[in-house]
Amino acid sequence: MQAKFKKSYRFAIKTSLYITLYTTLLMSVFLYYLYEFKWYYVLGFSASIYIFSFFTIQFRVERFIYRRVKKIYDDLTLLESASLSKGPITTDMRTLTQEIDKFARDKKIEIETLKVREEYRKEFLGNVSHELKTPLFTVQGYVLTLLDGAMEDKNIRKKYLERASKGIERLGYIIQDLDMITKLEVGDLSLKMEEFNIVELVENVFDMLEMKATKKNITLTFDMDYVNPIMVKADRERIQQVLANLIVNSVKYGREKGTTEVSIENLIKNKVIVRVTDNGEGISKAHLPRLFERFYRVDKSGSRKEGGSGLGLSIVKHIIEAHNEKIYVESEYGVGSEFSFTLEKAK
Incomplete structure (x- = not known):
């Protein structure tokens, strides 16, 4: 959807005023020394200069600025900036600068938050892997030892099976606890x-x-x-x-x-x-x-x-x-x- 364009007249008004004052001053000096000085000549000249300057600046310079501002807004729209897409596009540089600064600050905070979450995610996955791997390898070690021949010795068989059982119990506790936390987070675990x-x-x-x-x-x-x-x-x-x-x-x-x-x-x-x-x-x-x-x-x-x-x-x-x-x-x-x-x- 085409973004709405909000015009800003401040720049054109001030710039036209400066041009008008300067040219009127020059015209007044020129008329005073070379021709008969008339106030209505000066006023008419000032008005025409102001109107011409205003429309030239407002539509020519604004068009020049608008094309560049529009490109900035289009680039930001690709980044899904909701804060900039809500309002109309403005050519006022102070307003635009404030919006861009706010956008940059928000994005910086968002990026930093994502980095922290990514670190937590990596650490969490590493911890899960370690917690599951330790009892799993323990059980695997005892079972492999039994299969390699230790099963024939009744005392060793009983001891290793008991230790493997403890490792399996620990795995069960970890899975049960993870399941409980997940249910609590999503609200599936009802409280009595x-x-x-x-x-x-x-x-x-x-x-x-x-x-x-x-x-x-x-x-x-x-x-x-x-x-x-x-x-x-x-x-x-x-x-x-x-x-x-x-x-x-x-x-x-x-x-x-x-x-x-x-x-x-x-x-x-x-x-x-x-x-x-x-x-x-x-x-x-x-x-x-x-x-x-x-x-x-x-x-x-x-x-x-x-x-x-x-x-x-x-x-x-x-x-x-x-x-x-x-x-x-x-x-x-x-x-x-x-x-x-x-x-x-x-x-």
Whole structure:
């Protein structure tokens, strides 16, 4: 569709005025010295010069500028610039310059954003490949060893099959976690909202993870005695998964003889905030913005030894956001970390 052309008269008006003033001054001097000076001659001459200059500049110079401006707009249209195609084309240089500058800034931001996303995409694919490749090669190694003759030894056969089974379990966990995150992102995973006592749920998670914490002499505790129940409205199973992931991380990266503490506080009239605090390794500020990304590792080597799918915090974030709630993290390297999230109170 042909772009609408918006005329600008500012340049022609000012330029014609300058030409008229100059030629009128010359004409006045010429008439004063050589001929009889008449004001109506001067006025008539000025008017004719102004009109002639205006139309010449407006239509000739404007045509010259328009062809070049039109080419700029056509080139930008090829780049699908919605901001420039909405309005009519103008030959006003200041307006055009402002539009081009804005277009350039927007495109620069867009390109930088795409570059960042491309880096994240490459890193994500590399992490997925690594996470799947490690247990897969482990299973393959044990199976090939058995096929090469180790199957005849019952003790080795049982040990290798058990190790291969663990590798397959890890692959299953990774695939299940990826599937859950995808469903949460597209809204396919429905939440079963119910009212329950969050204090009781935390106690259940403590019981479930007690043996894991005991191995590192880490104490799982509340910040105080909660005598009365605190009722919230959420998906009980998913919130249990959130608490389990956060507490497992605090134990995994906690110090020997350390503490993992859970507190539940009233935030506003209809909200509570649940905090999971530890005195473990802590996380440097540089890692905090990307902490909830899939497969993002703070310690590339240590986290591998600890195992896990690398999707725990990403799942936590998606579950909390699926409840239309917020999750926060505060951490200081060498001091400890605190993860907190909000929940709706039961009425």
